[in-house]
Amino acid sequence: MSNQTIETILNRRSVRSFTNQPVSVQDISLIVEAGLYAPSARNRQNWHFTVVTNPEMIEKMHQLTLQGMEQRGLKVDEKDHTFYHAPLVIVVSSLIEGFAEFNAGCAIENMAIAAKSLGIDSCIIGQTRFMYSQTNKVDVNLMLKVPFEYEHDCSICFGYAKGEYPVAKERKAGVVDYIR
Numbered sequence: 409m410s411n412q413t414i415e416t417i418l419n420r421r422s423v424r425s426f427t428n429q430p431v432s433v434q435d436i437s438l439i440v441e442a443g444l445y446a447p448s449a450r451n452r453q454n455w456h457f458t459v460v461t462n463p464e465m466i467e468k469m470h471q472l473t474l475q476g477m478e479q480r481g482l483k484v485d486e487k488d489h490t491f492y493h494a495p496l497v498i499v500v501s502s503l504i505e506g507f508a509e510f511n512a513g514c515a516i517e518n519m520a521i522a523a524k525s526l527g528i529d530s531c532i533i534g535q536t537r538f539m540y541s542q543t544n545k546v547d548v549n550l551m552l553k554v555p556f557e558y559e560h561d562c563s564i565c566f567g568y569a570k571g572e573y574p575v576a577k578e579r580k581a582g583v584v585d586y587i588r
């Protein structure tokens with residue numbers, strides 16, 4: 409049996425090398441719409457997406473992430489870019505209330521799968537949380553237009569894969585039980 413949705417889910421990989429080809433405005437809208445149509449507990453839709461294509465802002469977020477990691481004494485590999493030079497980053501934040509982070513996760517995965525279906529690859533970036541532990545106390549929420557009482561969850565970068573496509577890592581065994 410061939411099923412396009414299942415194929416897309418199984419073939420999505422976290423990509424860490426991108427060309428500089430931008431993602432079109434139309435495709436960005438479709439990706440964002442897929443995020444907005446994710447399920448949410450009690451239909452709260454309590455997420456916020458900051459869609460960043462401005463290269464200076466992407467670089468600023470990268471620098472703040474690095475500073476935060478250094479501040480925490482974490483190893484920073486200078487050759488790694490936080491967003492792997494992807495041309496599009498969506499920063500996901502959510503209201504500080506029950507299940508909001510979970511809802512944000514549903515939205516992020518919807519966006520990753522929608523992008524993959526359009527031939528666009530992605531990588532979820534949890535490291536951007538370190539933007540909030542930098543010494544240079546920039547008001548990150550203000551900078552990223554995050555609404556009052558919302559908190560940063562994760563980011564996801566998108567673009568066109570460069571080089572060899574990653575092979576799926578082995579999936580853990582023994583994590584599923586059936587009760588029939």
Ligand SMILES: Cc1cc2nc3c(=O)[nH]c(=O)nc-3n(C[C@H](O)[C@H](O)[C@H](O)COP(=O)(O)O)c2cc1C
Nearest residue numbers: 420421422424531532533534535536562574576577
């Ligand atoms: C919540 C979350 C945070 C992640 N943060 C990062 C990150 O900061 N940098 C990165 O390169 N990959 C990050 N990843 C990607 C994972 O490393 C990746 O999903 C995992 O290795 C499995 O590979 P696959 O997505 O190709 O199946 C993150 C994934 C998730 C779900």
